[in-house]
Amino acid sequence: MRKKTFSVLTAAFGLALAACGSSASSSTASNSSSSLPPAPSQITVGTTYSGSGSFATSSIPELDGLKFWIKYENAKGGVYVGAYKKRIPVKLVAYNDLSSATTAATQYNQLLTQDKVNIFVSDFGSVLTAPAVSLAEAHKVVLFDQSGTGIPFFSPQNKYIVLADLPVSSIWPNVLAKFLISKQIKNLAVLYGTNDFDASQATTLKTILAQNGINISYYQGVPSSTTSFGTLLQTIAQSKPDALLEFGYAANDAPFLQNVQSSGMHFKMVFTVFPGQLLGLFQQQVGTAGLSYTYTYGTNFYVNYPTVSEGLNSSQFATQFAAAFPGELNSLSLDGYNTGLVIQASLKYAKSLSQSDIRAGAAAASGHLNTVDGSFVLNSEGAQTGELLPVAQLFPSGSGVTLKAVYPASQATGSAVYPAPVG
Amino acid sequence: MPKLDEIDRTLETESKGKRLISPAVAALVPVVVFAVGVHIYSNELLLTYMAIYIALAQGINIIYGFTGYLPFGYFGFFGVGAYASGLAMLDYNVPPVLAVVIGGVAAALVGALLLPLFRLRGAYFAIGTLAASEAIYAIVSNPSLQSITNGPYGLNLAAYYSSGTAYGTAIALAAIAILAASYVRSSKFGLTLKAIRDDSYSASMSGVNVPRQRFYAWLIAAAIAGMGGSIFGWSTSVFYPQAVFDSSLSVLAIVFALFGGVGTVWGPTVGTVVLYAIYNAIGVSNPQYFQLIYGLVIVLLVLFAPRGLAGLRQIKSRRATTVGAKND
Amino acid sequence: MLFEYAIIGGILLGIFYALLAVGLNVVYGAQKIINLAHGDIIMLGGYGAWELYYTYHISPILSTIIVIPITVVLGYGLNRLIAPRLLKSADPEMLSLILFFGLSEVIEALASLVFGNAARALPVNSIPTSRLVLFGQGYSATWWVSASVILPLLGIFLVFLNRTSIGLQVRAVISDAVEAAVAGINAKRISGIYFGIGFALAACAGVWGVFIYGGVSPTEGPAITVTAFAIIVFGSLGNTVGTIVAGVIFGIFYQLAQVYIPSWSNLVPYVLVIATMLVRPQGLFGRRQRIA
Known part of the structure; x- marks a missing residue:
């Protein structure tokens, strides 16, 4: 009896393990060697995305951007690989991590150990990128970090990370701080979500402003789950700030703007993080009246880049992407596309398909790559520092609101209305 | 026809020698399978997590299966362990395996602190532990504690990363958890509780101090979760608080344990292996349906098989041998 | 100033939490x-x-009423489907906890398949937008409009429970199902209807949740459940008036926390539930005899 039990259980374990491994699709692994191995028949790009859950609204457009890049390059016969001086078709392996960091971790490992992908790309945001960082380092595979801008990821020891699309979150407010200084705003209120992404922005802003002698009269962290701001606004209004800045996730920013509107209070300047990245969604959720004259980070999606060194320019991207993925055109799909362009440039400069050469390729592209997402500059830790986010303001227009970059002057497409008009 | 439960049921009447063999087999089989498995299927992290989940499911088994107290907030111990061991490594340079033990001890201490929750019964206890764990999460991730826990910024243990050792430790933990569960089951305490559950016996008659024994079971369960969290944090190596204080961790552990059948030694192990393998097999294509499927599995389990896979077998074997089926 | 604002705002918001x-x-x-x-x-x-x-x-104000009959029927059907099996088991309370947890997962998965993952919001001007001014301070329209729709709703519910024939039958069944059956009350049917009414009240709260939470998304459920549980534990399980009072007190506590300790404000429901369970397990309005 016991023997039977034993064998049945062993079989169950074996089956279960086999079930895990069934979907493995291997492709040519790349080795570092002096003489170039024969060119692989395809380049595998592996990533995860959030098909549902709290990150889905950002993750899905980002994946679509990457898909668009692959589709576009494959239509030309594949991505150009400098080491072989020819185009090689690209294959995408994308797993749905449901916005769970734990699920993402096992899937990242699946990509590295089973699918043996050539190009390893993480999901949207810092929370889901975190588990990929060490795995990439341990397997010596370059992580193309799309938008995981968290500070703990970047260190001099880690040679296997490239932040492709956004600057690290701690430098996001650099331009914003200069704008506040230029407007001679003396009294500020800052409300931030107590998470890595938002708290690091608040800290940076506070530091820069302190150096310039500007006082933040209200500086307060609130839990990232906060969606009710009425009483907080009342408290803030007591300090009569010249500008009110709220650093949150999209799920905080939208109710915050609604609350500002329904409170009937008037602030000379209101700033939130996400309208610039998900303008369509905010238009739906907050409406024109709630968004008008508020400020946000103007991502490069709203900046026109007529000449680029790699890929499509701004207007080409807008038309062609909208045709391929209707309704998904936003700043995050542009990020996904730009991830593709950074990979493309890295492959162009890489001396072989070994991971260290791909990383060297990214370093070689740094400073020379100009895309629809601005200029690409990597620091020694693999963090993006080229793309600075301009300050933008939302103006009411016929169909809703229009976003215009208002600072710095070099990127401005409109001029700031400060203080915001009443009503 | 293999009869898992028969082993469990006959165990009570078996000689002491056999009592020792059965738990050893229950712990050894997973160890061997995991040790061999990684050479067949090289996604080591997935196997590490699977071993951790076996330990968690056995932890649920120990506390819920044998005492009837269901801790919804079980994930709190997991997070405490991950943080305690991570900080031990970062602040005091403690070697990772020792740090895992520290994580277990820290979780057990928190467990002792939460002891007053045992004043509550049933659903109250379940929700009480959930609230406690959420509160611990809110405290650990609060920016005012940045100097101690690094607040919302999470921990980076990349310098201690060692997937092989972490994997070995996870397997060891799974084995320890299984042994602990079989110990609790065959101890006088476990037998008394079963007797109480079957209504044939009263605790006062048995001479077993139920609250004290329950306290020990609770500490063991907490320590297992703490060590599980420690290994999780170590093998994931860069994590934010929300990744280790994630209520879906308790959810999965509870579902795995229930699916296999709580109150048995094999149930939680088999339940975890089967469901976690399916989870990842679906997850590779589209795990969105997994939430739907496991939700339905829970509903159907409660309605039709409240004692899990093990219970199904029991009913079958009872019918076969025409032993009077007492529904409970 | 701020203190009074937090109290009055807390009461307005608390009426929503009561529902x-x-x-x-x-x-x-x-x-x-x-x-x-x-x-x-x-x-x-x-x-x-x-x-x-x-x-x-x-208008959402009208929707509050429209969702009632739909959810009563839904809840009644579900109750008839699961209650017989559930109540037969050894520990229905514990099993229902697990069963409804599974159901919660199913609903969440289906909702994200049907409605997508992005939060949806209703425009601020879909309800009256003028502020309520009390003692020189203005309160957002969302707060007072929701409170003034919810208050009569809760009033009607209390009248139903205490003055109508079905309400009296419900109370009879709650206090003693066996005796109620002897008195000729169809306990199964009455319990099913009451269960459906519970669903309906939840759905009504959902309509206003869109405004209070600034939107609705498929994954919001579990956090709301925990908050609601904290409130009913605080106000004594099974005690309707206790729940309503506890909801209002919760609103006040939450608003005071936002004024004085904003970064800890999410601790309010957890502290409330733990403190109640440890200090006074029977809740504010409970009698000692109940084993919590």
């Missing part, structure tokens, strides 16, 4: 069922309001 929790208490009602899918029913109510507004241009 948020009262449905959970009603479902618990006659059969001691713990509805862990409570937050998900609230979520569905929110989507209901959204669909009604955008498809049929129905």
Whole structure:
């Protein structure tokens, strides 16, 4: 009896393990060697995305951007690989991590150990990128970090990370701080979500402003789950700030703007993080009246880049992407596309398909790559520092609101209305 | 026809020698399978997590299966362990395996602190532990504690990363958890509780101090979760608080344990292996349906098989041998 | 100034929290069922309001009433489906907890398949927008409009429970199902209806949740369930008036926390539930005899 039990259980374990491994699709692994191995028949790009859950609204457009890049390059016969001086078709392996960091971790490992992908790309945001960082380092595979801008990821020891699309979150407010200084705003209120992404922005802003002698009269962290701001606004209004800045996730920013509107209070300047990245969604959720004259980070999606060194320019991207993925055109799909362009440039400069050469390729592209997402500059830790986010303001227009970059002057497409008009 | 439960049921009447063999087999089989498995299927992290989940499911088994107290907030111990061991490594340079033990001890201490929750019964206890764990999460991730826990910024243990050792430790933990569960089951305490559950016996008659024994079971369960969290944090190596204080961790552990059948030694192990393998097999294509499927599995389990896979077998074997089926 | 604002704002908001929790208490009602899918029913109510507004241009105030009959029927059907098996088991309270947890997962998965993952919101001007001015301070329209719709609703519910024939039967079944059956009351039917009413109250809260939470999304359920549970534990499980009072007190505590200790404000429900359980397990309005 016991023997039977034993064998049945062993079989169950074996089956279960086999079930895990069934979907493995291997492709040519790349080795570092002096003489170039024969060119692989395809380049595998592996990533995860959030098909549902709290990150889905950002993750899905980002994946679509990457898909668009692959589709576009494959239509030309594949991505150009400098080491072989020819185009090689690209294959995408994308797993749905449901916005769970734990699920993402096992899937990242699946990509590295089973699918043996050539190009390893993480999901949207810092929370889901975190588990990929060490795995990439341990397997010596370059992580193309799309938008995981968290500070703990970047260190001099880690040679296997490239932040492709956004600057690290701690430098996001650099331009914003200069704008506040230029407007001679003396009294500020800052409300931030107590998470890595938002708290690091608040800290940076506070530091820069302190150096310039500007006082933040209200500086307060609130839990990232906060969606009710009425009483907080009342408290803030007591300090009569010249500008009110709220650093949150999209799920905080939208109710915050609604609350500002329904409170009937008037602030000379209101700033939130996400309208610039998900303008369509905010238009739906907050409406024109709630968004008008508020400020946000103007991502490069709203900046026109007529000449680029790699890929499509701004207007080409807008038309062609909208045709391929209707309704998904936003700043995050542009990020996904730009991830593709950074990979493309890295492959162009890489001396072989070994991971260290791909990383060297990214370093070689740094400073020379100009895309629809601005200029690409990597620091020694693999963090993006080229793309600075301009300050933008939302103006009411016929169909809703229009976003215009208002600072710095070099990127401005409109001029700031400060203080915001009443009503 | 293999009869898992028969082993469990006959165990009570078996000689002491056999009592020792059965738990050893229950712990050894997973160890061997995991040790061999990684050479067949090289996604080591997935196997590490699977071993951790076996330990968690056995932890649920120990506390819920044998005492009837269901801790919804079980994930709190997991997070405490991950943080305690991570900080031990970062602040005091403690070697990772020792740090895992520290994580277990820290979780057990928190467990002792939460002891007053045992004043509550049933659903109250379940929700009480959930609230406690959420509160611990809110405290650990609060920016005012940045100097101690690094607040919302999470921990980076990349310098201690060692997937092989972490994997070995996870397997060891799974084995320890299984042994602990079989110990609790065959101890006088476990037998008394079963007797109480079957209504044939009263605790006062048995001479077993139920609250004290329950306290020990609770500490063991907490320590297992703490060590599980420690290994999780170590093998994931860069994590934010929300990744280790994630209520879906308790959810999965509870579902795995229930699916296999709580109150048995094999149930939680088999339940975890089967469901976690399916989870990842679906997850590779589209795990969105997994939430739907496991939700339905829970509903159907409660309605039709409240004692899990093990219970199904029991009913079958009872019918076969025409032993009077007492529904409970 | 701020203190008074937090108190009055807390009361207005607390009336919403009262409705948020009262449905959970009603479902618990006659059969001691713990509805862990409570937050998900609230979520569905929110989507209901959204669909009604955008498809049929129905005001959310009216939607509050429209969702009632639909959810009563839904809840009644579900109750008849599961209650017989559940109540036969050894520990229905515990099993219902697990069962409804599974149901919550199913609802969440289906909602994200049907409605997508992005949060949906209703425009601020879909309800009256003028502020309420009290003692020189203005309160947002969302707060006072929701409070002034919810208050009469809660009033009607209390009248129903205490003055109508069905309400009296409900109370008879809750206090003693066996005796009620002897008196000729169809306990199964009455329990089913009451269960459905619990769902309906949750759905009504969902309509206003869209405004209070600034939107509705498929994953919001579990967090709402925990808050609602904290409130009913605080106000004594099974005690309707206790729940309503506890909801208002919760609103006040939460607003005071936002004024004085904002970064800790999410601790309020957890501290409330733990403190109540440890200090006074029977809740504010409970009698000692109940084993909590």
